[in-house]
Amino acid sequence: MSNVAPSPMSARPGGPLTGTAHVPGDKSISHRALILGAMSVGRTRITGLLEGQDVLDTARAMRAMGARIERLNPGEWIVDGVGVGGFGEPEGVIDCGNSGTGVRLIMGAVATTPITVTFTGDASLSRRPMRRITDPLALFGAEIIAREGGLLPVTIRGAQDAVPVRYQTPVASAQIKSAVLLAGLNAPGQTVVIEAEPTRDHTERMLTGFGATITTEITPEGRVITLTGQPELLGQNVAVPRDPSSAAFPVAAALIVPGSEVRVPGISRNPTRDGLFVTLQEMGADLTWENPRDEGGEPVADLIVRHSTLHGVEVPAERAASMIDEFPILSVVAAMAQGKTVMNGVAELRVKESDRIDAMARGLRDNGVSVDETPDSMTVHGRGVIPGGGAPAATHLDHRIAMSFLVAGLAAQAPVRVDDGGAIATSFPDFVRLMRNLGADLGPDA
Numbered sequence: 001m002s003n004v005a006p007s008p009m010s011a012r013p014g015g016p017l018t019g020t021a022h023v024p025g026d027k028s029i030s031h032r033a034l035i036l037g038a039m040s041v042g043r044t045r046i047t048g049l050l051e052g053q054d055v056l057d058t059a060r061a062m063r064a065m066g067a068r069i070e071r072l073n074p075g076e077w078i079v080d081g082v083g084v085g086g087f088g089e090p091e092g093v094i095d096c097g098n099s100g101t102g103v104r105l106i107m108g109a110v111a112t113t114p115i116t117v118t119f120t121g122d123a124s125l126s127r128r129p130m131r132r133i134t135d136p137l138a139l140f141g142a143e144i145i146a147r148e149g150g151l152l153p154v155t156i157r158g159a160q161d162a163v164p165v166r167y168q169t170p171v172a173s174a175q176i177k178s179a180v181l182l183a184g185l186n187a188p189g190q191t192v193v194i195e196a197e198p199t200r201d202h203t204e205r206m207l208t209g210f211g212a213t214i215t216t217e218i219t220p221e222g223r224v225i226t227l228t229g230q231p232e233l234l235g236q237n238v239a240v241p242r243d244p245s246s247a248a249f250p251v252a253a254a255l256i257v258p259g260s261e262v263r264v265p266g267i268s269r270n271p272t273r274d275g276l277f278v279t280l281q282e283m284g285a286d287l288t289w290e291n292p293r294d295e296g297g298e299p300v301a302d303l304i305v306r307h308s309t310l311h312g313v314e315v316p317a318e319r320a321a322s323m324i325d326e327f328p329i330l331s332v333v334a335a336m337a338q339g340k341t342v343m344n345g346v347a348e349l350r351v352k353e354s355d356r357i358d359a360m361a362r363g364l365r366d367n368g369v370s371v372d373e374t375p376d377s378m379t380v381h382g383r384g385v386i387p388g389g390g391a392p393a394a395t396h397l398d399h400r401i402a403m404s405f406l407v408a409g410l411a412a413q414a415p416v417r418v419d420d421g422g423a424i425a426t427s428f429p430d431f432v433r434l435m436r437n438l439g440a441d442l443g444p445d446a
């Protein structure tokens, strides 16, 4: 993506947003469905797969290591797996593009199979920390060579005789937890991950669905997750629910554009992902959930959201992991609320596709909103208005920064511009069309 010419975009204030927003499949679950499908025996059928670039890069990686993967229809894919321990050595470098989830989970998946794999990524991914993954993978017996600072490219020589690991994650991260669990699949005995704060649990849920023995115990240390190694995973049918992190954008837009009412069907209500909705409700958001159901081991419901008068809130640090990707868009909603919104315990935002605290603070300030930051917090001083009209916000190859500023423009007093919307295709390729269908005036800069 870094070699492609930037695509400047802008959004302009306009009338209410109305209609139905069919947001794409969940990104986290889509990566995991492809990886676990590839690590299973037999056929996995996936419906609702997110066809964003991040997930397509994971599919390509799984193919390069021997899985047969085919797209039958939009969102409908089949994976014929190679079984636990069955990955073949890829001939080329595995390029995970912009995707932290892709590269970190696949590193875990290969670390206990005796093959050598070199991973790379785009300019954004090449700045992100990888030692948090390679350190625990070395405990299994994998050999690792990385660039200075533990950065990509990283080469992993998977362990020949892997040993199981007991690992306490040093930061709240589902990617670290998942990398260790995926490595544990091909280690004999029990691999244990302990996390002080709960993080998204899709790996645990899906491993159970594919036939692994995995338990989660709540203890004073936190969540203790125990996986029994070397199971035979069997191909499954996976129905991917719609992504709450993508839903956040039309939901936020409807809340801040007067007169709006939008329906967002079929989104995951997994409690490890619902921090944004809890926070919006505390701010006074009019959110109605209908038709709760279970789809493929994940709770799902339809959401109706109406324009609301909002007030600032304090978001507790303990909630950060359950809404970690939603802080950029929350900061836009917070600007349209009355009063101060304080987001605590968000240091991890500094090591995402961009430093999201810095990127949001700068872009909001340029568009007339007052923001304070500390190393691990961000405070937006909401005045119920975004003046807009500033310099194009720098997006640093970060899809969520681009979409957040475009949503801001829909409720601002003057257009809001971004320097490059290209990265939106990593997680929400249909974003512009979907938002325009609701009545939003946004798109490439003329």
Ligand SMILES: O=C(O)C1=C[C@@H](OP(=O)(O)O)[C@@H](O)[C@H](O)C1
Binding pocket: 027, 028, 029, 101, 172, 173, 174, 175, 176, 178, 200, 324, 325, 348
């Ligand atoms: O496991 C996952 O699918 C993800 C975990 C989160 O990252 P961390 O584990 O680094 O917090 C999140 O930011 C990312 O978008 C997806």
Ligand SMILES: C=C(OP(=O)(O)O)C(=O)O
Binding pocket: 027, 098, 099, 100, 101, 102, 325, 352, 353, 400, 427
């Ligand atoms: C942080 C994100 O993704 P990843 O870590 O997979 O790049 C995200 O989608 O907001």
